[in-house]
Amino acid sequence: MARDLEQYLRPEIKSTPFCPGCGHGILMNLLLRALDDLKVDMKNMLFVSGIGCAAWIPSPNFNADTLHTLHGRALAFATGVKIFNPGLNVMVVSGDGDLTSIGGNHLIHAARRNLDITVICANNMIYGMTGGQAASTSPLGALTATTVKGNIYRPFDLCELVKGAGAAYVARYSVTQPVALMEAFKTAFRVDAFSFVEVLSPCPTQFGRRNSCDTPLDMIGMLQGKCISREEAALLSKEDLKNRIITGEFWNEKG
DSSP states (O other), X not given: OOOOGGGGBOTTOOSOOOOTTOTHHHHHHHHHHHHHHTTOOGGGEEEEEOSSTGGGTTTXXXXXXXEEOSTTOHHHHHHHHHHHXXXXXXXXXEEHIIIIXXXXXXXXXXXXXXXXXXXXXXXXXXXXXXTOXXXXXXXXXXXXXXXXXXXXXXXXXXXXXXXXXXXXXXXXXXXXXXXXXXXXXXXXXXXXXXXXXXXXXXOTTTTGGGTTOOSHHHHHHHHHHHEEEHHHHTTSOTTTTTTOEXXXXXXXXXX
């Protein structure tokens, strides 16, 4: 069934700023589809983002109130807004560098406070907009602008981090899993507490070209090959899990 998603975009928007093959456009489309399914009143929504490629998803694209904030401070602004106006639906959409590296301390304390904020973290495993530096999510051995011989530091497992900090709902899916990802968006939005969805989004420009994924199709194939369900992961040894990414719901306080 055709959808009129243009109603959720500002009239002056004719194209998105994302590189060819970037997964953020898919993420934006699926998020708007999920909100459309829920019949969300955009007049009662506030979208908050920080700095980076993913921060451009809500601002300037969404036809709603948006806060485009300082690098790493999206959750600090979102917390202030939610405390001031508890009736407002507050959603943070930003990248892994912004939310978990620059803003990592804000993330764990926002989860600990368990305010009713929905967080969508677009994880492309690198600082995409600022030159391709290693992020807190870059895999071991990954080649980046600052790890030319391979990343030597273990990446955060964002879902386990946020779950341990006290979030009420935690999930991870790739943009190659559109149906499951949309359902996770809808579940996260319905939770009346802190919810977190990590979205694996390919970055062919900064990550792919440095790591033997020369085309967007290669990056999509890489994600499809690495992503496995939690049920599949339970059948594998620790050694076999090293190069895999587990997807699914990691925590749902209500069941």
